[in-house]
Amino acid sequence: MIDIRGLSKSLAGKKVLDGLSLHIDKGVTCTIIGRSGCGKSVLLKHIVGILKPDQGEVIVDGKNVGRLNDKDLAALRMELGLVFQGGALFDSMTVAENVGFGLIEHDNISQKELLERIEESLSLVGLCGIGNLMPAELSGGMKKRVSLARALCIRPKLILYDEPTTGVDPITADSINDLIRSLHDRLNVTSIVVTHDMTSAYKVSDRIAMLYQGKIIFEGTPDEVKENDHGVVHQFVRGLAHGPITETLESGHRICP
Amino acid sequence: MTRFFFIYFGRRVRTFLYFLGGIANLSFQTVYLSFVPPFKKERVIEQIKKSGYDSLPIVGLVALFIGFIFALQTAYFMQRMGSEMYIASLVALALVRELGPVITALVVAGRVGAANTAELGSMQVTEQIDALEVFATNPIKYLVVPRFLALSIVLPLLTLFANAVGIFGSYLICVNKLRISSSMYLQVTSEAMLFKDLFTGLFKSIFFGMIIAIVSCYEGFNVEGGAEGVGQATTRSVVITFISIIIADCFFTAIFYFIFP
Numbered sequence: 001m002i003d004i005r006g007l008s009k010s011l012a013g014k015k016v017l018d019g020l021s022l023h024i025d026k027g028v029t030c031t032i033i034g035r036s037g038c039g040k041s042v043l044l045k046h047i048v049g050i051l052k053p054d055q056g057e058v059i060v061d062g063k064n065v066g067r068l069n070d071k072d073l074a075a076l077r078m079e080l081g082l083v084f085q086g087g088a089l090f091d092s093m094t095v096a097e098n099v100g101f102g103l104i105e106h107d108n109i110s111q112k113e114l115l116e117r118i119e120e121s122l123s124l125v126g127l128c129g130i131g132n133l134m135p136a137e138l139s140g141g142m143k144k145r146v147s148l149a150r151a152l153c154i155r156p157k158l159i160l161y162d163e164p165t166t167g168v169d170p171i172t173a174d175s176i177n178d179l180i181r182s183l184h185d186r187l188n189v190t191s192i193v194v195t196h197d198m199t200s201a202y203k204v205s206d207r208i209a210m211l212y213q214g215k216i217i218f219e220g221t222p223d224e225v226k227e228n229d230h231g232v233v234h235q236f237v238r239g240l241a242h243g244p245i246t247e248t249l250e251s252g253h254r255i256c257p
Numbered sequence: 258m259t260r261f262f263f264i265y266f267g268r269r270v271r272t273f274l275y276f277l278g279g280i281a282n283l284s285f286q287t288v289y290l291s292f293v294p295p296f297k298k299e300r301v302i303e304q305i306k307k308s309g310y311d312s313l314p315i316v317g318l319v320a321l322f323i324g325f326i327f328a329l330q331t332a333y334f335m336q337r338m339g340s341e342m343y344i345a346s347l348v349a350l351a352l353v354r355e356l357g358p359v360i361t362a363l364v365v366a367g368r369v370g371a372a373n374t375a376e377l378g379s380m381q382v383t384e385q386i387d388a389l390e391v392f393a394t395n396p397i398k399y400l401v402v403p404r405f406l407a408l409s410i411v412l413p414l415l416t417l418f419a420n421a422v423g424i425f426g427s428y429l430i431c432v433n434k435l436r437i438s439s440s441m442y443l444q445v446t447s448e449a450m451l452f453k454d455l456f457t458g459l460f461k462s463i464f465f466g467m468i469i470a471i472v473s474c475y476e477g478f479n480v481e482g483g484a485e486g487v488g489q490a491t492t493r494s495v496v497i498t499f500i501s502i503i504i505a506d507c508f509f510t511a512i513f514y515f516i517f518p
Binding site for chain 2: 045048049050070073074075077078080081082084085086088089090091101102105106154
């Protein structure tokens with residue numbers, strides 16, 4: 001489903017991705033873990049074609065995203081759903097208009113069918129009957145769910161989640177994890193979850209890949225991650241203050257104790 | 258010292274050229290996408306209401322006071338010369354050729370241009386513009402084209418309204434305070450204005466509308482750094498639009514001076 005080969009990208013003079021390679025099979029939920037600012041969101045933006053690679057290629061469903069023309073890229077994007085970290089709901093529109101946005105803009109479907117699809121997507125995320133509310137009236141967790149409903153409404157083959165549990169309380173975070181897992185089981189979509197929340201990563205993933213210094217340094221099942229003794233992976237998944245990640249940072253930037 | 262000066266100067270020139278390139282790119286894309294289907298007229302109508310209809314009170318108020326002030330200031334000199342009846346023609350020409358289009362453009366730039374930058378800037382920092390792209394929707398087609406078309410249509414109409422209200426303000430002063438007869442005022446006003454006076458004023462106001470739309474949207478798209486970035490971009494948008502309008506006005510005035518002497 002997704003094949004990333006030698007992907008490199010520099011932003012503002014800093015190399016964010018440095019020859020990253022990753023393969024994700026169809027129907028698999030793969031979680032990409034890594035520290036904040038390590039380039040996880042940049043990787044997602046390459047998969048949906050918002051950013052173009054400096055080097056390397058991103059193949060989604062057999063198509064090279066960086067080389068598609070506008071029309072083909074638009075067609076590919078209608079098969080993808082991206083759940084943004086902050087929701088990125090259009091705040092001038094109601095929840096229903098947000099959820100149905102993709103269909104309203106691109107599909108000539110009847111008003112009746114549109115309303116049914118909106119209600120179906122909202123019920124999938126457990127938020128029936130809130131179509132008339134504005135995004136400003138929703139809590140952080142609800143915004144993330146509505147954002148997910150918006151992604152689901154176009155019935156995508158691939159769903160990308162950018163930090164789905166960041167900024168919500170642990171109970172809401174767990175319910176979002178359940179939701180990601182149940183959607184995967186019910187709809188059999190391929191999913192990529194970007195997070196630094198290990199509880200979430202263990203719960204939702206079939207496979208976990210760790211991004212460090214612009215490369216994937218480890219990839220395996222959640223059990224393999226738990227048992228892994230690679231210094232960087234070990235430090236990150238256990239949340240240790242001291243280890244190779246912080247030592248590299250300290251030697252590079254001389255952080256004060 | 259000299260080295261630092263050249264480094265600083267070089268950076269400023271590079272920033273300016275980058276800005277010009279960005280504005281040119283956005284302008285070409287906006288004009289091109291204005292002719293590419295699908296055409297969603299509801300969005301243009303919504304923007305016409307926001308930028309045009311909702312601006313009527315403030316444009317009218319400013320134009321009315323400009324009319325009062327201009328009549329009184331002109332009267333100060335004309336009374337000394339014993340030529341009060343020329344006040345009407347002077348006010349009409351100044352308003353229709355110059356003050357109407359420029360004052361309207363500056364008011365709309367402050368009101369609508371600033372709002373455009375703040376709105377698009379907030380959408381940028383909250384990833385709403387990325388969300389549009391993910392849903393295969395071109396942000397320029399969706400956000401800039403309706404604003405561009407609306408402001409190009411609305412600004413000449415608002416200018417026409419400002420001209421009428423300004424002349425009415427001057428009329429009130431002249432008829433009530435300066436004892437000029439109503440029929441005399443209206444006759445002198447209509448005789449003074451030629452079609453070319455009205456046309457040149459309205460023609461340049463179309464371009465002022467385009468400048469407001471493009472600069473405000475460009476600044477909104479290029480916001481970085483959260484709420485502070487939105488504030489800075491909004492200030493920059495208003496300042497750049499004001500300067501651009503004045504420069505464009507000078508340019509058009511010179512062209513019209515030689516084409517329609």
